[in-house]
Amino acid sequence: MGNIFKLEKEAEDCKARAGILYINGTEIPTPIFMPVGTYGTVKAMLHSSLIEIGYKLILGNTYHLYLRPGLEIIEHFQGLHNFMNWKYSILTDSGGFQVFSLQSFRKLTEEGVEFVSHLDGSKHFFTPESVVQYQRVLGSDIMMVLDDCVEYPAEYGRVLEALERTLIWAKRSIQKFKETEPLWGREQYIFGIIQGGTYPELRLKAVEEMLKFDFDGYAIGGLSVGEPEETMYEMTNICTERLPADKPRYLMGVGTPQNLLECIERGVDMFDCVLPTRNGRNGQIFTTRGKINIRNAKYKFSKEPIDPGLDNEISKNFTLGYLRHLFNTDEILGLTLATYQNLAFYKWLVSTAREKILSGLFRYWKNNLILNFVDE
């Protein structure tokens, strides 16, 4: 495993970091947000629009791709990049979260996890080893280990059990990773996942144990599952406090603009979340001046650009009035423009955070911006 991360600067008044990820010839400045492309497409977006906004690292879901189109097809196409015609980087999750959240039935054993497909009820069995192998087939640039996710709230005993299982599985994952090679001529990297629920001592134990394996990066998992935001921030802080400076830190499944800013402040480098895409499709627009519910009748006559604070043709040149009309008539372009705006905003958010970290003004900027996103 190589070193894929270079730390450029850490803020003096907080733990915010600016860095660069080097992945298969692509440089990805951090902090970074990764749009979610569940089935090999970021919903409602052309690939060229993602590139236009500046996204060079997107997420794919192993669980979903395993079910549809199925790995046989992805293998036939020699990996997910070829299958979906995406030239830049892809991170795939392990399926651990989906098995935890989408299944009515799942059975955990030491060996792995048995579950039924949410699509057709068919039975499947994932092991740490099989999930590494699936991600070899997918050929993602960054793969994640299979973990045991716990619901919130959960008893200490259940969280401890899940953590221990996750640690054993991490060891088996990295073993399998070392025994296998990339299939499609693209280097692959592997991240470990820190579990431990909302118990500080378990998070500490998780970090300590995971650091024994030399992962290419470390993810913080099992958060944003219903716990209070302050708890999420506290757990994140406990992890980043102990994670090594020279490895990227990825907070999984987070979150709102506020969440991103708070966790960048606490030393996180990478984020993914369905929020900007899913909420965009529901008419919630994130802009540099705050959140907008585009279905609101008050935008009927609005000639205001979607977001005059962003420098792209869509945010600048389409109006709120037109976007509302598109939602009102159930036009697909409405979903596309809203998603475009939200992803452009998230890109602006992390890119500006990076600039401000480099210029030493991150906290000042963050504390001001966050006022636009206080829930009314």
Place this chain on the structure above:
Amino acid sequence: MGNIFKLEKEAEDCKARAGILYINGTEIPTPIFMPVGTYGTVKAMLHSSLIEIGYKLILGNTYHLYLRPGLEIIEHFQGLHNFMNWKYSILTDSGGFQVFSLQSFRKLTEEGVEFVSHLDGSKHFFTPESVVQYQRVLGSDIMMVLDDCVEYPAEYGRVLEALERTLIWAKRSIQKFKETEPLWGREQYIFGIIQGGTYPELRLKAVEEMLKFDFDGYAIGGLSVGEPEETMYEMTNICTERLPADKPRYLMGVGTPQNLLECIERGVDMFDCVLPTRNGRNGQIFTTRGKINIRNAKYKFSKEPIDPGLDNEISKNFTLGYLRHLFNTDEILGLTLATYQNLAFYKWLVSTAREKILSGLFRYWKNNLILNFVDE
């Protein structure tokens, strides 16, 4: 009214024509196909994608825009171009066809047509004059007169009555057009519509009478409503035989690739149809090698580009296998790629027809290409 059309060449062995439409500073080579943008958006397409393909003239529906967002809003935005942020040309239909095809209730009088909205059952009344005024508000580059469309089959008496009404309405339309001015600083042009059903003598009468008004162009209406294709071709031929060479000819609501080729051969310059967009969203893909039903399981493993015969990034670089997967998972990108391909194909079809007309090879090319589109 100015002369917006220049005839460049007419084929020697048929009536196919190559020309140029000059509309508000935009040159539009003919034959041309106009994508349908019912509610101020061509469904599932970014405007930038339309421009990328080469479309500079799209269609809007007066009836639909009148109902949603409503003309009050379009007026507030100073016309449809501004409202939808479209810089090139727009043709709007008159609503005659929608009133005819979408209404459970309509009441024709000499004065106009009363109908109930297909959305909420509210009552509305269109007159030839009001429809011109609506299109002044829309600010379309080309407006159409209100006509009385007849179902197929229809008795001679009913078709004659509708034709006579259409002629009287045409006179009133052009009167109103002359009495009014564009509202938004963009020149507007007006086309008459030739009715007459499937009765040759009524079509002849319609052309003769319509030519008494000096319209900027002439549309052939009331076809593609269920009559046999041969009848449509015959009626088209009767009209183009008598229409003046120096005015553009627009066959409304047509059609399949075969229909376009056959009617270009018969001297038509302009077409519009929902077929490439609607059928695209249903998984029917038009390509230079023929039609494809992308849901067919045989494309599961297909690494073939969507259309290697077209020179754009989407047709060349995305595979049939990926497109099928997108339809299989109900992904919006599937609708977008299919629509993009179909519109790129239609653009290729009319552009290539034009080239072949100019080089004298139209009929030879057409007779070969059409074999790809024979229904199995």
